[in-house]
Amino acid sequence: MNIADQTFPAVDSANEDRAQTIRDQLRDAIVDRRLAPGTKLSEGEVGTLFDVSRTVARAALQMLSFEGLVRTERNRGAFVANPSPEEARQVFASRRLIEPGIAIAAAGRMTPAHVVAFKAQLDEEGRFIAERGPNARRSEIKASGDFHLLLASVAGNTILQRFMEELVARSSLVIALYGRSGISSCGHSEHMNILEALENGNSERASALMLHHIDHIEADLDLRVRSGPALRQALES
Amino acid sequence: MNIADQTFPAVDSANEDRAQTIRDQLRDAIVDRRLAPGTKLSEGEVGTLFDVSRTVARAALQMLSFEGLVRTERNRGAFVANPSPEEARQVFASRRLIEPGIAIAAAGRMTPAHVVAFKAQLDEEGRFIAERGPNARRSEIKASGDFHLLLASVAGNTILQRFMEELVARSSLVIALYGRSGISSCGHSEHMNILEALENGNSERASALMLHHIDHIEADLDLRVRSGPALRQALES
């Protein structure tokens, strides 16, 4: 899975920040696994693919490295992150700490409009689960994460929202690497239960369900170390 | 308070990442208020001051903008962030959610070495409080934040640690803007109480004390909006 094989939507309406656009597209590609962990992301290739100079490509990669989706090594370049089991545990520990609180905050701010948005979100999620094919699989992964991001946006704290964006994205990487069933969709019904609690303003229940949900996702992981922790990340790619 | 008036330690042993070094120095300057909120940070000036090209200065400013310490506007440049009351509330809401959990994690991982480090930290804090003069004031602000960062490092989760670094830094900005007593040192005895709970492995108490501590800091703020929310950030600087 080389980055050169990827195709990206033309870098559309472009008077605003192009580095940000590129970052978003690369993040999507990483999150829904079109780019495997360890893949080299060279400035030149990224620049060529998006038709910008290395300067801009580099800025986009720097952003992704702040989010922990990309690891950069001096004089060697950028690679799609390859989280270790320890990092994986930390990602989920962070989510266990933050997301129940987000659920509580969101429960107190739900409006009918929010409910509609959630229903649409869960519908889409269900549709992708029913479909077959790798494309549906990718969309399903994305939709599953989007549920959590929607929740974070309802909670109304932009700082926590950004933290969650990072954690959800990194979770996708972790699941790609360590997931047993390979898919995180196991949680669709749990998402529905959480929504129900939110709808009823039952913040305690929403919070508890969220905690269990995260535990279930993590329980699907196999975090035993295989080889040495690095070996230069299995030769990178 | 112009950036050109600032002096920075020579950009020392420098084969490794210079942008990162510059970011750290600028962050320190922002956190201990040598650079006031709203101050313009032009790429050229930063570059000249640290004796690097605009390319590197720009990268450092981009990093700070990710941390929320600097706000960048397209074609206008970078400014020390000027958090609104709403942002201020979000910073503290985030800390209330995260830091009690960090305290619990840290309580379970305290070693005698950690205790020594905390004691040294609190000593330093106390010394700066006793001293007079703006330099001691600055050191005091930094030391107060460092207590929280030390706690985060003991907790052993690098992701949460980074989140806390961001939140502590932004808190300093918020206190600079909205603090009544101007100083956050009010919490020195609270820090000592928290350490005591940590030392005894009393995680529940440490967590509760931390929550109260954050509440006390926030209670010292005056978050009433003064004028319109922006007016282009009071003409920037």
Added chain:
DNA sequence: CGCGCCAAAATCGTATGCAATCTTTTCTCG
């Protein structure tokens, strides 16, 4: 056939140049 060594190619880190945009100053006209 495998292994180390050296040159060639690729890639990165950084400085610099240029056009576009924003800011400031100056000038004009009411």
Added chain:
DNA sequence: CGAGAAAAGATTGCATACGATTTTGGCGCG
């Protein structure tokens, strides 16, 4: 004298250039 427009200056966004470092691809030798 003040308001608005035009010009000059400063600053940013981005591309490109070049030395430094890393990777790759022989090539000889054991």
